[in-house]
Amino acid sequence: MAAVIAAACTLVYGYVLGGWFTPKLTLEDHRSLVVPSFEVTIPDTANLVPVAILVPGCLGPHTQHRNWAEWLTSEGWATVIVDSFTPRGMLGVEEIEPVCEGGRPWGFERAADVVAATTYIKEQPAIDPSKVALFGWSNGGWAVMDALSFGPTSRPANLTDTCLKTRRPFGQIAKVLRAGLPTQILDRA
Numbered sequence: 158m159a160a161v162i163a164a165a166c167t168l169v170y171g172y173v174l175g176g177w178f179t180p181k182l183t184l185e186d187h188r189s190l191v192v193p194s195f196e197v198t199i200p201d202t203a204n205l206v207p208v209a210i211l212v213p214g215c216l217g218p219h220t221q222h223r224n225w226a227e228w229l230t231s232e233g234w235a236t237v238i239v240d241s242f243t244p245r246g247m248l249g250v251e252e253i254e255p256v257c258e259g260g261r262p263w264g265f266e267r268a269a270d271v272v273a274a275t276t277y278i279k280e281q282p283a284i285d286p287s288k289v290a291l292f293g294w295s296n297g298g299w300a301v302m303d304a305l306s307f308g309p310t311s312r313p314a315n316l317t318d319t320c321l322k323t324r325r326p327f328g329q330i331a332k333v334l335r336a337g338l339p340t341q342i343l344d345r346a
Contacts (some may be wrong), residue, residue, distance in 0.1 A: 161245055177281060182269075182271075184272065184273070184276065187269050187270075187272075187273055188273045188277065189274065190244050190245075191239070191240075191244050191270050191273050192239070192273060192277055193244065194240040194243045194244045195237050195238065195239060195240065195274065195277065196218065196223070196236075196237070196238035196240065196342070197235070197236070197237050197238075197281075198226055198227075198230045198235060198236045199230075199235040199236065199283050199284070200230050200231075200233055200234070200280070202233065202283075205282060205283065205284065205285035206233055206234060206235045206284060206285060206288075207233075207234050207235070207284075207288030207289070207290070208234060208235040208236065208237065208278050208281075208284045208286075208288065208289055208290070209225075209226075209229050209234050209235070209236050209237075209247040209277070209289075209290045209291075209292055210236075210237045210239060210271065210274045210275065210289065210290070210291050210292065211226060211237065211238045211239065211297075212239045212241075212267075212270070212271055212274075212291070212293040212294070212297030212298070212300050212301050213239070213240075213241075213294050213297050214291065214293075214294040214295030214296045214297050214298075215254075215256035215257035215295060215296035215297075216250070216253055216254075216256075216257070216258075217240060217242045217247075217253055217255065218238050218240050221294075222238050222294070225237070225292065226238055234290075235278075235281070235283065237274050237277070237278060239270050239271065239273075239274050239297075239333050241262055241266070241267050241270045241300070242256070242262075243258075245262055247262075250262065256296060257262070257296065264300065264303055265303065266302070267296070267297070267299075267300035267302050268301075268303035268306075268307065269304070270300065271291070271300050271301055271303075271304035271317075272304050272307055275289065275304070289301060291305075293305075302315065309338045314346070
């Protein structure tokens with residue numbers, strides 16, 4: 158009986174917490190799923206531009222993310238807002254709220270969305286792939302950190318381990334991508 162309970166607990170863990178039964182996709186399949194939902198802005202210039210990849214929290218893209226994108230674009234940056242939910246048919250608060258509770262999509266799926274964005278930008282002729290900043294809000298910050306743990310494919314070339322002092326309760330930002338970020342952005346941290 159104990160073996161049956163242990164097996165049941167293992168399956169429940171794998172299903173509920175581990176994402177064992179979530180279909181696994183190749184990077185190309187994953188990109189074909191999420192890239193069409195990216196909101197991409199590129200400033201009108203003949204020069205290569207840095208890029209900021211914006212990864213919203215568990216409630217998806219909102220006005221604040223578009224405001225950041227608009228401001229960054231006005232400062233000469235390309236932006237990519239990663240929408241993890243629309244391509245998965247998660248439209249509206251009822252479908253998206255479980256994300257805030259650690260449910261669908263699984264963390265590794267959102268991290269793969271970030272990897273899809275970091276590989277997507279390398280193919281854009283107007284973007285300088287050596288100047289990348291990753292912005293993550295809440296659950297989106299978690300996705301960014303997970304993506305960085307995937308290895309070289311997901312890591313922009315300019316990743317540094319610089320810590321910045323911040324006024325936030327956690328005291329420091331552990332990983333910062335310094336791609337010539339305007340001082341105003343660093344002051345907002």
